[in-house]
Amino acid sequence: MKIKLNINGTNYESDVEPRMLLVDFIRDVAGLKGTHVGCETGSCGSCMVLLDGMPVKSCLMLAVQAEGKKIITVEGLSGKNGLNKVQKALSERKALQCGFCAAGFSIIGTWILDNEENVDYQKVKEDIAGVVCRCSGYDQIIKTITEVAKNE
Amino acid sequence: MKIPPNFKYIRTYTLDEYYEKANQISLPLIISGGTVAVLMLKNRLIRPEAVIDISQIPELNIVKINKDDVFIGANTKLYKLKDILPNDSASELIVKSASTVGDIAIRSMGSVGGNVCLGDPSNDLPVALTAIDAQAVIGKKDGITYLPIKNFYIKPFKTVLNKGEILLGVNYKMLNGYRTSYKKHFINFLDHYVGIVAAIAKIEENVIKDFKMAIGGEAVGKPVKFDLSEFSNVDEIKIIKERMFDYVNTMHIENNRFGTANYKKKVLYTLISRAIDEVLKL
Ligand SMILES: Cc1cc2nc3c(=O)[nH]c(=O)nc-3n(C[C@H](O)[C@H](O)[C@H](O)COP(=O)(O)OP(=O)(O)OC[C@H]3O[C@@H](n4cnc5c(N)ncnc54)[C@H](O)[C@@H]3O)c2cc1C
Ligand code: FES
Ligand code: FES
Numbered sequence: 387m388k389i390k391l392n393i394n395g396t397n398y399e400s401d402v403e404p405r406m407l408l409v410d411f412i413r414d415v416a417g418l419k420g421t422h423v424g425c426e427t428g429s430c431g432s433c434m435v436l437l438d439g440m441p442v443k444s445c446l447m448l449a450v451q452a453e454g455k456k457i458i459t460v461e462g463l464s465g466k467n468g469l470n471k472v473q474k475a476l477s478e479r480k481a482l483q484c485g486f487c488a489a490g491f492s493i494i495g496t497w498i499l500d501n502e503e504n505v506d507y508q509k510v511k512e513d514i515a516g517v518v519c520r521c522s523g524y525d526q527i528i529k530t531i532t533e534v535a536k537n538e
Numbered sequence: 539m540k541i542p543p544n545f546k547y548i549r550t551y552t553l554d555e556y557y558e559k560a561n562q563i564s565l566p567l568i569i570s571g572g573t574v575a576v577l578m579l580k581n582r583l584i585r586p587e588a589v590i591d592i593s594q595i596p597e598l599n600i601v602k603i604n605k606d607d608v609f610i611g612a613n614t615k616l617y618k619l620k621d622i623l624p625n626d627s628a629s630e631l632i633v634k635s636a637s638t639v640g641d642i643a644i645r646s647m648g649s650v651g652g653n654v655c656l657g658d659p660s661n662d663l664p665v666a667l668t669a670i671d672a673q674a675v676i677g678k679k680d681g682i683t684y685l686p687i688k689n690f691y692i693k694p695f696k697t698v699l700n701k702g703e704i705l706l707g708v709n710y711k712m713l714n715g716y717r718t719s720y721k722k723h724f725i726n727f728l729d730h731y732v733g734i735v736a737a738i739a740k741i742e743e744n745v746i747k748d749f750k751m752a753i754g755g756e757a758v759g760k761p762v763k764f765d766l767s768e769f770s771n772v773d774e775i776k777i778i779k780e781r782m783f784d785y786v787n788t789m790h791i792e793n794n795r796f797g798t799a800n801y802k803k804k805v806l807y808t809l810i811s812r813a814i815d816e817v818l819k820l
Binding site for chain 2 (some may be wrong): 403426427428431434437440443451494
């Protein structure tokens with residue numbers, strides 16, 4: 387079936403099988419490899435993207451379900467000036483190590499920045515619960531997102 | 539990489555269209571948010587002829603707040619509940635329960651209907667909805683029926699819904715001036731909840747005016763409702779707990795991969811005890 391998805395402001399039209407997952411459309415049709423595939427069960431958050439402004443796990447969604455919605459991937463977070471505040475802070479403070487989870491934390495961190503009020507360590511800890519990092523101990527990631535949000 | 543089997547995809551825009559398609563197809567699978575449906579497809583636990591997307595049916599996307607009761611349309615996303623429900627105590631219990639589902643990305647995809655209809659004993663909303671005597675609003679080609687949520691489940695992963703039927707939403711009476719408590723215990727490596735307890739009580743001048751509790755989780759398989767309105771004195775906490783423990787002891791709880799029967803009973807005692815303290819202690 388022919389579907390058209392809007393990813394990072396660009397329309398991608400393709401003839402796909404209804405069983406194609408959103409994460410596969412993003413990576414293989416749109417060629418945006420920043421969105422990773424980890425657990426494939428909705429637990430690790432490596433495949434997280436924003437769908438109409440809300441974080442979703444693109445391995446748990448059919449591509450066809452995302453028709454008519456605005457999808458933002460990790461590539462879409464950075465603008466003309468390069469990385470956004472969360473991405474820059476995660477990088478500068480060396481909050482991540484191998485970086486496999488970077489897309490998930492950049493997406494959820496940006497959502498926290500744009501949506502949460504009275505952000506503190508505990509709130510960030512709860513909000514990032516759906517993203518797994520196998521290298522770091524989370525502490526530096528939580529502190530970084532909390533600080534960026536507090537300086538907003 | 540896990541890839542679902544082949545299926546036809548049908549997006550429906552009206553209930554009539556849904557009834558027509560669902561009755562034509564031999565094995566249809568409803569999809570709302572997809573957090574579980576897609577997972578089941580990927581693991582090939584189900585091979586439907588067609589997946590019917592109901593997310594665009596307007597009747598399923600509304601929340602109606604009437605004078606005394608509330609209707610939550612089946613497609614309502616879990617994360618939205620805290621902002622759209624009124625601030626009565628029954629709604630408070632629903633919000634408490636919904637806010638413990640997965641993480642924010644799961645709650646932003648997952649719907650009330652998906653949570654209620656899967657019949658997974660680990661699902662949260664069925665327990666809270668059972669505690670407040672909510673009703674399932676079921677749609678079928680020839681009309682609508684209302685059924686208490688506590689009668690909606692037959693066994694794990696089996697509800698009363700037949701082919702061609704659909705959950706339109708849930709309906710419940712608003713309750714004011716109650717205290718609420720929602721507790722659950724997670725088995726991390728199995729991604730399931732051993733026990734879930736939802737309690738709601740109204741106390742006026744040390745007298746218990748109303749007290750309802752439901753328990754759920756893998757220990758019991760489907761939500762069980764307790765009407766504890768016979769108790770009227772808050773000093774009876776110890777007796778109420780004993781009565782509940784006695785009841786749990788008589789339940790048929792099996793040894794399985796989620797733990798021994800003894801372990802599961804102990805989890806339930808602990809959760810029940812904490813919930814009772816939270817709603818009855820002055
Ligand atoms: C990582 C992860 C963590 C989770 N954590 C929790 C948790 O803590 N607590 C919890 O309760 N759940 C949890 N879930 C399960 C799930 O996300 C939620 O239950 C969610 O609410 C399901 O909604 P959905 O719209 O995605 O359902 P879908 O996947 O669309 O559907 C689920 C089932 O319900 C049926 N269905 C959906 N809508 C209707 C309808 N209107 N009428 C009839 N049948 C219908 C579908 O056919 C399917 O069988 C988790 C899932 C994942 C992947
Ligand atoms: S790959 Fe999607 S949550 Fe892990
Ligand atoms: S930095 Fe390696 S997984 Fe997070």
